[in-house]
Amino acid sequence: MHLNSDVVRSHVDIENGVAGRIIFVDEDIYKHELESIFAHTWLFLGHEDQIPNPDDYYVTRMGEEQVILTRDRQGEIHALLNSCTHRGMKLCRYDEGNTSLFTCPYHAWSFSTDGSLVSRPGDLFGVPGYKTRYFEELDKSKWGLIAVPRIANFHGTIWGNWDPEAPSFEEYLGGMGQWLRFALESRDGRPGQGTVLAGIQKWRVKCNWKFAPTNFSGDFAHAVSHRSVDMVNIGPSGVGRRDDKFDGASVFGWPDLGHGGTGWAGALEEDYVQPKSFQRFPEVAEWFDKCRAERRQRLRDTFHFQGKGTIFPNMSFHEEQPRTIIVAHPNGPGETEFWRYYLVDRDAPDHVKDTLRRYFMSYSGPAGLTEQDDLENWAAATEASNGTISRQYPYNYQQGLGHSVPYPDVPGCVWAGQPFSEQNQVIFLKRWAEFMEGRNWDQLMHRVEIPGDVEFPLAKSQTSGEESA
Ligand code: FES
Numbered sequence: 001m002h003l004n005s006d007v008v009r010s011h012v013d014i015e016n017g018v019a020g021r022i023i024f025v026d027e028d029i030y031k032h033e034l035e036s037i038f039a040h041t042w043l044f045l046g047h048e049d050q051i052p053n054p055d056d057y058y059v060t061r062m063g064e065e066q067v068i069l070t071r072d073r074q075g076e077i078h079a080l081l082n083s084c085t086h087r088g089m090k091l092c093r094y095d096e097g098n099t100s101l102f103t104c105p106y107h108a109w110s111f112s113t114d115g116s117l118v119s120r121p122g123d124l125f126g127v128p129g130y131k132t133r134y135f136e137e138l139d140k141s142k143w144g145l146i147a148v149p150r151i152a153n154f155h156g157t158i159w160g161n162w163d164p165e166a167p168s169f170e171e172y173l174g175g176m177g178q179w180l181r182f183a184l185e186s187r188d189g190r191p192g193q194g195t196v197l198a199g200i201q202k203w204r205v206k207c208n209w210k211f212a213p214t215n216f217s218g219d220f221a222h223a224v225s226h227r228s229v230d231m232v233n234i235g236p237s238g239v240g241r242r243d244d245k246f247d248g249a250s251v252f253g254w255p256d257l258g259h260g261g262t263g264w265a266g267a268l269e270e271d272y273v274q275p276k277s278f279q280r281f282p283e284v285a286e287w288f289d290k291c292r293a294e295r296r297q298r299l300r301d302t303f304h305f306q307g308k309g310t311i312f313p314n315m316s317f318h319e320e321q322p323r324t325i326i327v328a329h330p331n332g333p334g335e336t337e338f339w340r341y342y343l344v345d346r347d348a349p350d351h352v353k354d355t356l357r358r359y360f361m362s363y364s365g366p367a368g369l370t371e372q373d374d375l376e377n378w379a380a381a382t383e384a385s386n387g388t389i390s391r392q393y394p395y396n397y398q399q400g401l402g403h404s405v406p407y408p409d410v411p412g413c414v415w416a417g418q419p420f421s422e423q424n425q426v427i428f429l430k431r432w433a434e435f436m437e438g439r440n441w442d443q444l445m446h447r448v449e450i451p452g453d454v455e456f457p458l459a460k461s462q463t464s465g466e467e468s469a
């Protein structure tokens with residue numbers, strides 16, 4: 001079930017940069033989001049290093065529903081709905097672990113880590129009473145766990161999609177993949193060395209889920225919210241912040257795909273860590289210096305993006321300062337469950353990992369000083385938008401509207417030329433509207449013109465950029 005496109009367009013006006021508050025508070029619209037967005041888009045499930053061994057599992061989420069990420073005995077990764085096929089019981093009640101068998105607490109049907117319903121000698125596990133009560137007539141091959149049909153491994157991160165027709169994850173990512181890949185690479189430029197620190201922080205906030213991805217896709221303008229942490233110097237050494245440089249930063253987005261971020265593009269940025277950040281931790285500063293020199297050597301001419309960004313719909317990542325991933329899991333229109341993963345290099349020395357871990361958690365997560373500012377904004381905005389009167393009025397996304405231009409040499413990418421623009425929030429809403437209308441993948445990926453289609457409002461092209469003041 002999708003929303004009628006006229007209804008969607010009455011809520012989201014891309015050309016004029018406004019969106020009805022109703023899409024942030026309404027129960028019916030929220031239910032459509034679960035069906036039209038979360039059942040069709042690529043969603044972040046976790047990192048392969050969370051399930052390194054055969055029979056390891058990690059319980060994660062897709063939309064409101066739990067799925068069990070497993071590694072079977074052949075080493076293959078699966079994502080299985082955490083709901084018993086017999087009568088729906090929540091099968092696994094732990095967050096993570098290792099098991100050869102998931103045995104349902106209700107009637108003891110048992111499943112292996114590849115999702116198949118198994119038989120065990122003695123008739124106690126597998127399907128109890130398979131011989132005596134089912135007379136061996138139950139077709140076990142038809143009653144395995146419900147598996148996510150599409151799984152992708154992107155430089156160690158695992159993604160899932162319920163829609164068998166969806167394009168590959170790489171196509172879905174488009175040019176934004178260069179950005180995400182860079183966040184997952186080793187700090188010295190070797191591929192695939194980023195990993196997650198054990199222990200995922202999870203907490204709930206009374207805000208609509210869309211606040212987080214639209215914040216992390218590019219919102220430098222809310223610096224005033226972080227004034228207190230700026231004053232106390234939130235940097236790891238108690239000096240400044242690690243993200244307080246703006247020189248050359250800009251908003252970059254993919255209007256046809258919904259992704260975007262804020263940061264830098266081009267040849268290697270001369271530094272991704274503020275020089276004084278780790279001055280109280282000379283051995284950490286030394287490690288970063290060494291990495292930086294090696295990375296310059298390795299990636300000297302490699303084009304890349306760097307900074308923070310959002311993969312549509314609900315995964316955001318910070319590539320440089322608290323190097324993390326945050327997933328905004330929807331829990332109803334007025335509540336979000338956030339999961340934060342912290343990224344480090346797999347082979348970084350323990351003392352470096354330890355210092356980074358402490359710094360990350362002082363900055364981000366439920367006890368993070370900076371994160372708390374953002375959470376307070378999102379919760380209070382959700383509350384103040386949900387009144388009989390307030391929900392009738394729109395939000396404004398007109399900052400820089402019409403002033404974005406195509407970014408040279410990166411097909412599909414537009415940029416604002418400066419860090420302050422609501423371009424990426426409009427891009428997110430545009431993609432949101434396209435999914436909510438129920439467009440098929442051909443339309444979603446190939447820009448087929450259909451009635452009511454709205455192109456991203458580019459007011460000027462690269463060559464006609466002259467304008468009078
Ligand atoms: S619900 Fe799982 S065995 Fe009955």
Ligand SMILES: [Fe+2]
Nearest residue numbers: 222226370374
């Ligand atoms: Fe913030």
